[in-house]
Amino acid sequence: MDEEVLTYNGVVLKRSDLDLLSGPHYLNDCIIQFYFSYLTSQYDDRTLLVSPTISFWLANSQNSEADFRDFEESHQLSKKQVVMFTVNDNEDTSQSDGGKHWSLLVYYRKSNTFVHYDSFGGFNSLVARKLYRAVKNCVAAPATQAPTPAGTSSLVTHISSKMGHKYYSKHLRRIINYPKKNMLVSFVIGYIFSKKYLRRFINYHPVKVCYALQKYIISNNGDDEETIDRDDDDDPWFREENVMPQQTNWYDCGLYMMAIARVICEWYYDEERAEQEQQNCFLKDDRFPNITKHLDNSLEYTMRSEMLRFIQHHIELKTN
Known part of the structure; x- marks a missing residue:
């Protein structure tokens, strides 16, 4: 038994x-x-x-x-x-x-x-x-939304507000602050020179990063932002x-x-x-x-x- x-x-x-x-x-x-x-x-x-x-x-x-x-x-x-x-x-x-x-x-x-x-x-x-x-x-x-440091680019500001975390602001500036004519080239250059920071940043929450980038690109091209699934900032x-x-x-x-x-x-x-x-x-x-x-x-x-x-x-x- x-x-x-x-x-x-x-x-x-x-x-x-x-x-x-x-x-x-x-x-x-x-x-x-x-x-x-x-x-x-x-x-x-x-x-x-x-x-x-x-x-x-x-x-x-x-x-x-x-x-x-x-x-x-x-x-x-x-x-x-x-x-x-x-x-x-x-x-x-x-x-x-x-x-x-x-x-x-x-x-x-x-x-x-x-x-x-x-x-x-x-x-x-x-x-x-x-x-x-x-x-x-x-x-x-x-x-809790963290304040974005002064002098941050508009893309960094947008992503920082969506990510809501202070630990990544300096790494975002370092990665993204390159000529804005070609965003893809900027990210490639940022990845080459700041590989470990970008990996850690994206690994933390890739979904929120993708949504933030999509919304930024669409809103700056004059398209309808509502076509992208919304991400709840309080999540x-x-x-x-x-x-x-x-x-x-x-x-x-x-x-x-x-x-x-x-x-x-x-x-x-x-x-x-x-x-x-x-x-x-x-x-x-x-x-x-x-x-x-x-x-x-x-x-x-x-x-x-x-x-x-x-x-x-x-x-x-x-x-x-």
């Missing part, structure tokens, strides 16, 4: 769940929810780790307005500074415990940004964007985190997702570490943790046994 071995903060673990930690197996919802429950107990209510079941339900909800309102009110989302969702590629809505890959979608209220952490080369990118579109309005705060950003450790097998994605969640919790509550991260993070800002500084592939060989010992310790405490 599949006996119950531990009840922890409302999460019930069975013998079959522990068996998944004993060998090279894909982790299920229950193990992940157990670990999220443990992390939640270690920190205050400024962070929210949404269980796999609820994340899947939100991504596939058919009655979105009412469901999201209940979710927002019951979890007091306006008070949360960091919200973490599990992402799963399960396409069968009748089976919540399915799929073959886990990743993590995290909302940072300080920068009004969703960041997707995928340990398998962006395998879950489309699924993460689906979840992002489903939850962005109930989780996120309106985007939070979506970013794929490309600089992070990648799994070396097909089954440890759940371990990476849980370990990344732990790093984010530690980073958020460690102000000293956050200040140190400022020198190493993406574009030298402290809005997001530097995952590679705290994680590597060694977790594939250590984390399963550590979790088994942790669970066994709590089983013994319960027995005693």
Whole structure:
């Protein structure tokens, strides 16, 4: 019989769940929810780790307005500074415990940004964007528009207003401030001389860049701007985190997702570490943790046994 071995903060673990930690197996919802429950107990209510079941339900909800309102009110989302969702590629809505890959979608209220952490080369990118579109309005705060520095070209002004972020203004000026007779040539020259800045800028949110450029070109040619799909300036950003450790097998994605969640919790509550991260993070800002500084592939060989010992310790405490 599949006996119950531990009840922890409302999460019930069975013998079959522990068996998944004993060998090279894909982790299920229950193990992940157990670990999220443990992390939640270690920190205050400024962070929210949404269980796999609820994340899947939100991504596939058919009655979105009412469901999201209940979710927002019951979890007091306006008070949360960091919200973490599990992402799963399960396409069968009748089976919540399915799929073959886990990743993590995290909302940072300080920068009004969703960041997707995928340990398998962006395998879950489309699924993460689906979840992002489903939850962005109930989780996120309106985007803050940053002032554009004086002396910026009209194209830079337009894109900066659409992007709404101060960290890119100097890189935009450096890339785009070339003769304006041929915009394509200007961008090619800018790319040659400022390759790393342009790559980082476009990688942050390519959709918003494309919309901004399209609207600028159309409006300056006298065409009807309404022919282009409008981008909501109040939408939070979506970013794929490309600089992070990648799994070396097909089954440890759940371990990476849980370990990344732990790093984010530690980073958020460690102000000293956050200040140190400022020198190493993406574009030298402290809005997001530097995952590679705290994680590597060694977790594939250590984390399963550590979790088994942790669970066994709590089983013994319960027995005693």
